[in-house]
Amino acid sequence: MLIDIKTRIENISFDIRCVTAQKASEELVRNDGTLIDVRESGEVASQPVPSALNIPRGVLEMKALERFKDASIPLYIHCASGVRAKLAAEQLMQMGYEKVSVVTCPVSTINQAF
Numbered sequence: 001m002l003i004d005i006k007t008r009i010e011n012i013s014f015d016i017r018c019v020t021a022q023k024a025s026e027e028l029v030r031n032d033g034t035l036i037d038v039r040e041s042g043e044v045a046s047q048p049v050p051s052a053l054n055i056p057r058g059v060l061e062m063k064a065l066e067r068f069k070d071a072s073i074p075l076y077i078h079c080a081s082g083v084r085a086k087l088a089a090e091q092l093m094q095m096g097y098e099k100v101s102v103v104t105c106p107v108s109t110i111n112q113a114f
Contacts, residue, residue, distance in 0.1 A: 009086055014093045016086055017101040021113035024076045024103045033074030033099070035114070036060075038088045043080060047107050051114035057084045061091060071096045078103040078110055 003011075019027070028035060037044060037052035044054045055063045057079070068075065075097055077085040085102045092100045103110060 005083060009083060012086060012090045014090055016089045016093075018104045019076070019101050021078075021103055021105045021110040024101065025113040027074065028076065031074045031099075033076060034068070035076045035078065035103070035110075036088075038077055038079045038084050049078070049107060049110050049114070052078065052110070057088050060088050061095065064092060064095065064097070068097070072098050074099040074101070076101050076103050078107070080107060 024035065027033065035049070035052040037049050037054045038057040038060060039054070040056050040058075041054070053067075055067075064075075075092060077088045077092070077100065079085040079088075082102065082104050085104075089100045089102050
């Protein structure tokens with residue numbers, strides 16, 4: 001049976017923490033975490049988020065293990081619509097990362113908060 005993306009997101013087995021850009025910005029000042037942009041390079045080029053580390057969703061699992069050796073580091077994930085960010089958060093949590101949050105607002109709002 002095929003599952004559409006709406007159903008896929010609704011059936012994520014983890015309780016994914018979602019925060020606003022403002023909340024993420026406030027927390028990052030204190031917790032030494034990382035804001036990760038999981039959009040593709042072309043999307044980032046047309047609407048960059050200078051404060052974010054760009055790791056496209058397609059290579060996130062490989063790059064995360066190289067970049068983040070500590071499973072307790074706070075990671076804040078964002079994309080254009082929230083769908084890839086939620087899927088990325090789920091995958092990171094399955095990999096053992098303990099403090100994963102999704103930033104749930106448009107890119108322009110993220111840039112204003114950071």
